[in-house]
Amino acid sequence: MQKLPHTLYRTDQVNELECIAINEYGFSSFNLMTKAGYEVFQWITKKWPKAQSVAVFCGSGNNAGDGYIVASLAQQAGKRVCVYALATAEKLTGVALVAYQNYVSANGKVVLFDALQPIDADVLVDALLSTGLNRPVTGRYAEAIEAINACPAPVIAVDIPSGLNSDTGHVHDYAVKADCTVTFVGLKQGLFSGQAAEYCGEVFYTSLLVPDAVFQKISPSAYRVVHVPIPRRNRCAHKGVYGHVLVIGGAQGFMGAARLAAEAALRAGAGLVSIATRPEHSSFISLTRPEIMCHGIANGVQLLPLLKKATVIVIGPGLGQSEWAKDLLLAAILAKKLMVVDADALNILANTTSGRHTLVLAPNTSVLTPHTGEAARLLVTTASVIQQDRFAAVRNIQRKYGGVVILKGAGTLIASEDDLAISTTGNPGMASGGMGDVLSGIIGALLAQGLPLKDAAQQGVFLHGLAADLAAEKEGERGLLASDLMPYLRKLVN
Template identity: 35%
Template sequence: MTHPLYLRAELQKIESQQLAQGLPLMERAGTAAARWIGGHYPRSSVITVLVGPGNNGGDGYVCARHLYIAGFTVHVWPVLHVGDLAADASQARRLWLELGPERIAGLPSDTTLVIDAVFGIGLNRPVPEDVATTFRQINDAGLNVVALDIPSGLDADSGQIHGCVLSANHTLTFIGDKPGLHTAHGQDAAGEVVLFELDLPAAAYPAAPNTLYETTRLPAQLRRHQESNKGTFGTVGVIGGAAGMAGAAILAGRAALRLGAGKVRIGMLAAATAYDPLMPELMLADAALAIKQPHDVWLVGPGLGRDDTAIDVLTTLLSRSEPLVLDADALNLLATHSALFAQCKARQGDTVITPHPAEAARLLNKETSAVQAQRLDAVRELAFRLNAVALIKGSGTVVSDGLQISINQSGNAALASAGQGDVLGGMIAALLAQGMSALEATQFGVYLHGAAADQWLQSNAAGIGLGASETVEHARTVLNRLK
């Protein structure tokens, strides 16, 4: 279920306040990690704990001690000079040295499990090259790795990598969950994330504007009542399908219909075909005629193009009050035409924008790498600048209304294929048409899109070859299983 995410500064403040009250956080963290590892790995495991010079290393010493007492073969390897440790970490090291020595000769050849306690959430510089070499050797060897709090080398706030990261199968994170574990490189580096709050009181946690989003419940707005008709569930208008790009608009329309919109009309900029033979329920028309018809929600952008006709259509729909979803070339036109950008910002109706990182970069006049380096800041800035609910696609899609930010929990790399963005736009438009708010429709639509790919992955383990049309069908199945 949805739960809070805390930035580095927030977690450091929580930790310092609890330490001031005398809570033994390091002992609790190391003990919790040892218990979890003891319940998931056999006693025959040969464990090497990599420790660093800070409190994360102290967690590692505590974990090593408890695993050794539990009967595991445990080695401790300080991969950096520990120097003058803080009091808690120094005590943890002293208690370990009463049981066994530190190893300085490298990773034992019989190691079956590595525990990463080198760098914690405070890391803000590149991993030293000698340590990075060790990380790469472990990554290449394919050993099981459990990270304590965060994989060493991963930024806790952004999910970016500080030069090199020791990738984990599991990350046992403490006190509060971190955004960087769930977006950008975080999902690849962290593996499965397990949260231990270390018995902190609820009052220790401030209100969190950032959340990890997932759900198992069907939104109330989507529940069907017997006294319903097609008008009850809204009419979606999709505008796009310029020459050579008709498929984008049709994919979006199919997604909107399959996700529950009562009616869907596709306004094609190129000559419209008579009907969609795979889904004749869709209404196809010339775009100039379609925009004259009443619709509850508009989706503009799939296959739109960037010519004068596209600009005229976008200008017209930006002036309307109906909820508006902007994708693909609609976003590119906003980025290159300041008048359209200003018109979007001034809209009174709900607006949702759905860029991928490169499109977000154009809208913000930044490099794509800068957007990816600070995905949370970028999505909030987009929402504020355009007076919209914004998302930025990618691993751990981020969504914001300018105030709060959520990171989507579902999805996998199978979604990296053509047409998936068109499908997502159609899904969000359908949810808006059925009465969900812009923020709710965007968060839930992104989640369903990812969950559809996760369902497909269950029978296609390599994750290769998911088509956008297939995603539509899986999304409908996932939706109808919610209660």
């Protein structure tokens, strides 16, 4: 697997990088296009060395020029090539037109795309639409995308799968489902979050030999999280050194949520872990995991002694939205300690900041962990609006509530006041109950061990997803349980 850069960019930033390379470093547009086409063709030969025929789908922009370069190289290599064009030569301009003319002058085959025409090729190349797309795909382009997706041959996308928004990772209606994507100059942030995981396949990257000095002129829009090992433990340490995590939650019927969060905190290295839960639950949790100190709490006043002892508060797993839950959340906020706010604690927070009365989190002390639905409630909007631009959503939640905000999902986003990160670990098997509770416990443990707010959030998300990936390796994704992560989590933090 290719090692990808950590820095990510928006489309306008990549365009600016290309302009700098051309205007200040002697690159030409055709030179960049030729290198791009060459890189795509190289990946075709690496991925499918026995392929004898190639079908290239070309639109009308520079992305089409890349496609014609690929077609020329495939033809020169002795492969049977056909370009399915969505635009006539009259609609091509600049370097894309030059690439088309070079291909045609070498007797390259071009046919206008017809949705009824069968496609027969060993590999399909998607060079329909470029990274600047910000509207739904319609008409013949939508038909071409449907034809590509219906074909059994593998698909390689040029720069980005057509129909996928390169800034948001959102698909309006139609997008190519590629087996792999070869992207150029700068990694586009939209390739790593939202619906991108379903459409990009494996992502390959090439800078097209643009020098490092060019990238130093543009600040990335985001970056990918990489694992940073937790410092080794002092040989003379004791349990008090590694913090005391207090998990608050476990309403009727949801005792397991608090239990999962607490065990995850222990497995991730917290020195002490307590649970504050409904009085009727306390003895049951202690039976199943005696290392967890479990307390039956009837109201916020009874919670105060536990809050004083806690280093970090994790509130929300199985909390519910009853008056009991609201009373405990208010007491936790007033304690002004490091806090992970999850699940129903987020829903209570959203409701109390949108009308009835206000709960204000202490500045720079909290990590919020919403999924899409909870994010929608925090911003008083809908889940579909959140999914259309997850990057904007996580930034808006962070501006509204402060601290660090984690927007869970494929390509989980972590926003702090000064930057935005994406974690690419994790898999669809994590779409099961209790996974979010485990994440909250992990983050609480990392905070308790002294990691800064942003680092604990980023590393917590990364480790959580990686533990799930390891757990799914042998037995598969379907049927993966939150508790299956525990042994892998323990290995990873060590």
